[in-house]
Each structure stands twice: as structure tokens, then as C-alpha cells.
Amino acid sequence: MRKLLYTLAAAIALAACQKDNVETPDFEVSTASLTYKAGDSVLFSFKGNPDNITFYSGEPGHNFEFRKRTRAANDLQVEFSTLVRSGVIYPNLQLMVSNNFNGKATVGDVQAATWTDISDRAVFSSGADNTPSGVISLKEFTPQQSDSARVYVAFRYTDTKKPQGQNLWAVRTFSAKNVSDDGVISPLAVMSTGGWQQVDFLNPVRVWTITSAQLLMQNSSATVDDNEDWVISKGFNPWQIAPDVGTALKNISTRLDGHRYVYTKPGTYKVVFEASAVRYNGEKRLTREINLTITP
Numbered sequence: 536m537r538k539l540l541y542t543l544a545a546a547i548a549l550a551a552c553q554k555d556n557v558e559t560p561d562f563e564v565s566t567a568s569l570t571y572k573a574g575d576s577v578l579f580s581f582k583g584n585p586d587n588i589t590f591y592s593g594e595p596g597h598n599f600e601f602r603k604r605t606r607a608a609n610d611l612q613v614e615f616s617t618l619v620r621s622g623v624i625y626p627n628l629q630l631m632v633s634n635n636f637n638g639k640a641t642v643g644d645v646q647a648a649t650w651t652d653i654s655d656r657a658v659f660s661s662g663a664d665n666t667p668s669g670v671i672s673l674k675e676f677t678p679q680q681s682d683s684a685r686v687y688v689a690f691r692y693t694d695t696k697k698p699q700g701q702n703l704w705a706v707r708t709f710s711a712k713n714v715s716d717d718g719v720i721s722p723l724a725v726m727s728t729g730g731w732q733q734v735d736f737l738n739p740v741r742v743w744t745i746t747s748a749q750l751l752m753q754n755s756s757a758t759v760d761d762n763e764d765w766v767i768s769k770g771f772n773p774w775q776i777a778p779d780v781g782t783a784l785k786n787i788s789t790r791l792d793g794h795r796y797v798y799t800k801p802g803t804y805k806v807v808f809e810a811s812a813v814r815y816n817g818e819k820r821l822t823r824e825i826n827l828t829i830t831p
Contacts, residue, residue, distance in 0.1 A: 557817040560585030562810040564823040573801050573829050580793045585810035589781040590794060593804030595718035599822065601779040606680065609713035609721070611673040611773040613688055616708045617660040621754035622699040624662060629654045630671070631689040631765075634678045638687070638770055640732035645765060650689070651676070665707050677773040685770030692743070692752045693763045701741070701762060703754035711771050721777045726750075730769025738762040781809065798829045 561583035571577050581588070591599040617628070629652050636648035653671065660666035678684040688711070694701040711723040724730070727747035735742050741759060743766040744751040750766050785791040798804065804827045811820045 557812055557814050557819050559819045560810040560812045560821055562588070562808070562821065562823060564808050564825060566825060566827070569826065570828045570830060571798065573799055573831060574797060575829075576795050576797055577827065578793055578795050579806075579808070579825070581791060583810070584790055585785075586787040586813055587811045588784040588791060588794075589809045589811075590784050590796075591779070591781040591807040591809070592796060592798075593806050593827070594798070594800075595715075596720075596777075596779050597781065598717070598779045598805070599781065599807035599809065601717075601719075602781065604776060604778055606774045607713075607715045607719070607776040608677075609674075609715050609773055609776060611677065611686055611711065611713055611723075611771060612670050613673065613709070613711045614670050615657075615668045615706055615710070616665045617668070618664045618666070618705040618707060619660045619702055620662060621703045622697070622701060624702060626654070626659060627692065627694050627702060628659060628704045629691040629693075630657050630668075631691050632673055632676050633687045633689070634676045634685065636685075636687045636767070636770070638685070640734050640767065642734060642736055645734050645767070648687075673773070680774050684772055684774055686773055687767055687770050689765050689767040690743075690750065691763070691765050694755075695761045696757070696759060698757050700757050701755040701759055702752075704752045706750040706766075709750075709768075711768070713771075713773060713775055715776055719776060719779070721775060723771050723775070724769070732767050734765040734767065736763035736765065738764075781807075787813075798827070801829050801831045803828050 562585045563582040565580050591597050631650045632653055633648045633650045637644055656671050657668040673686055676686050690706060692704055709726045709729055713721040713723060731745045733743040733745060738760050741755055741762045742764050784794055806825045806827055808823045811818060
């Protein structure tokens with residue numbers, strides 16, 4: 536029994552020693568210059584042979600320091616396209632936004648929220664199909680940063696009983712995205728993933744039809760009563776952002792002496808190469824940085 540205990544202790548000690556013996560990668564990076572023109576091919580020359588090399592170019596979405604970032608002060612942007620037809624065409628579709636709606640699709644819950652009419656920021660169809668709205672910034676409606684921060688977008692349709700009948704309105708396309716100050720774009724939704732809910736205020740005979748392809752309010756005849764219907768998106772988190780990512784250049788089974796890369800836009804870039812030695816008993820990592828200036 537005592538011999539077995541000695542054997543186990545020795546094995547544990549050996550494993551600990553092996554973990555401590557994972558060596559820091561031997562790795563250096565250099566370039567012929569620190570200044571290049573946009574469109575030039577930049578050669579990063581390597582010395583050493585680490586198990587893995589990951590490249591962060593310093594461009595938006597590829598910054599080493601943001602690889603674990605999940606929140607940022609973004610500009611929440613939406614855009615869509617519309618069609619209107621039938622009857623006397625007039626602006627009876629509104630674009631609404633709220634940052635305190637609770638997400639429940641009832642008249643009472645919609646009325647309890649604060650909604651702002653931002654229709655004047657969008658271009659709506661006057662008869663042409665797929666009329667683009669333009670990009671609409673909702674940054675001013677961003678709530679204080681929290682996991683529950685949400686912004687809702689709604690289309691409000693209103694029409695009255697009239698001899699010419701009521702208009703058909705269709706929202707053909709929709710997209711929502713976050714754009715960070717450093718230019719990272721995080722897609723949030725398109726038409727099919729907008730989480731749409733319809734809320735009927737007046738005339739339950741005429742309501743929004745929601746499909747993965749469009750939002751549709753059908754036209755109606757002169758005998759149809761006054762109508763009001765909302766179709767509301769899911770809540771968008773304006774603080775959400777996708778973590779920046781690097782490009783894996785090599786693994787333990789390959790050898791790499793360098794890497795070529797082309798920067799297309801002028802600017803200053805903090806380039807980071809992360810080298811790692813990864814074993815079953817531990818890992819060691821190091822980074823090498825180069826600050827490049829790219830001129831026009």
C-alpha cells in the first residue's frame with residue numbers, strides 16, 4: 536500500500552513538472568518597413584516555429600484587444616423597403632421606436648410604452664415597389680448599458696372608411712445592425728428573423744400578415760371600417776457586438792516563415808501575432824506587435 540502511495544505521489548509530481556516544462560514559444564516578427572502604401576503587399580517575416588500563429592490585422596473586427604469584447608457603444612441602424620398601392624395613396628404608414636416597451640403584444644402594453652414617431656427619417660413608397668428607406672440611425676434611443684437594454688421598431692398602419700377604399704402597404708425587406716465607433720458591423724436581424732408581432736387596435740377583420748418574406752397589410756373596399764394595426768419587431772440590444780477575431784495562420788503540423796497581407800485603406804494599424812505552444816499538460820502564449828502606417 537505504501538509503495539502504491541509513493542508511486543501515485545511520484546506520478547503527480549512528474550505531471551506537475553511536465554506542466555511547468557511547457558516552453559514559451561520562440562517567435563519573432565519583423566517587416567522591411569513600418570510604412571507602406573495602401574495596396575502594397577506587406578511581408579511579415581517570422582523567426583521560430585511555434586505550434587500555432589494567429590494574426591490580428593488591426594482592422595475593424597480584427598483587433599487583438601477586442602477579442603473578448605461583447606459590448607460597445609454602437610449606432611443601431613435599421614433600413615427597409617416598402618410598397619404602397621390601391622385607393623388614394625397617402626402617408627398612412629408610420630415608423631415608430633420605443634426603448635421601454637415590454638415586448639408583450641397587447642393593446643394595453645403598447646399603449647403603456649413610450650413610442651416616438653420617426654417616419655420623417657425614412658423614405659416610404661409612393662407607388663413604386665421596393666422603395667428603399669435609407670439608413671436610419673436609432674442611436675439616440677439607446678438605453679443605459681445593461682443586459683436588458685432593448686430598442687423596438689414598429690410599423691403603425693392607420694386608415695379610414697372612405698369611398699376609395701384603404702391602401703395596401705407591404706414592407707418588403709428589413710435589416711437591423713449595430714455599428715461600433717471603430718466600424719465593426721454586427722448584424723442583428725433581417726425580415727425573417729425580426730421576431731415580428733402584430734397588435735390589432737381597430738377592426739380585427741384587417742390585420743398584418745407576417746411571413747419570412749414580408750409584412751403585408753392588404754387593401755380593402757369602401758365598406759371596410761376604420762383600421763389601426765401595429766407590427767412590432769423583437770427587441771434589439773444596441774450594446775451587442777461580435778468579438779473581434781484573428782486569422783489562424785498555422786498549427787503544429789505546419790511550418791511558416793512569413794505572411795503577406797494587403798491593407799486597402801490608409802491609417803495606423805496595431806498588428807498583433809499571437810503565438811502559442813499548446814500541450815495536453817498546459818499551454819504558453821506570447822504576442823508580437825508591430826505598428827504600421829498605411830499611406831494613400
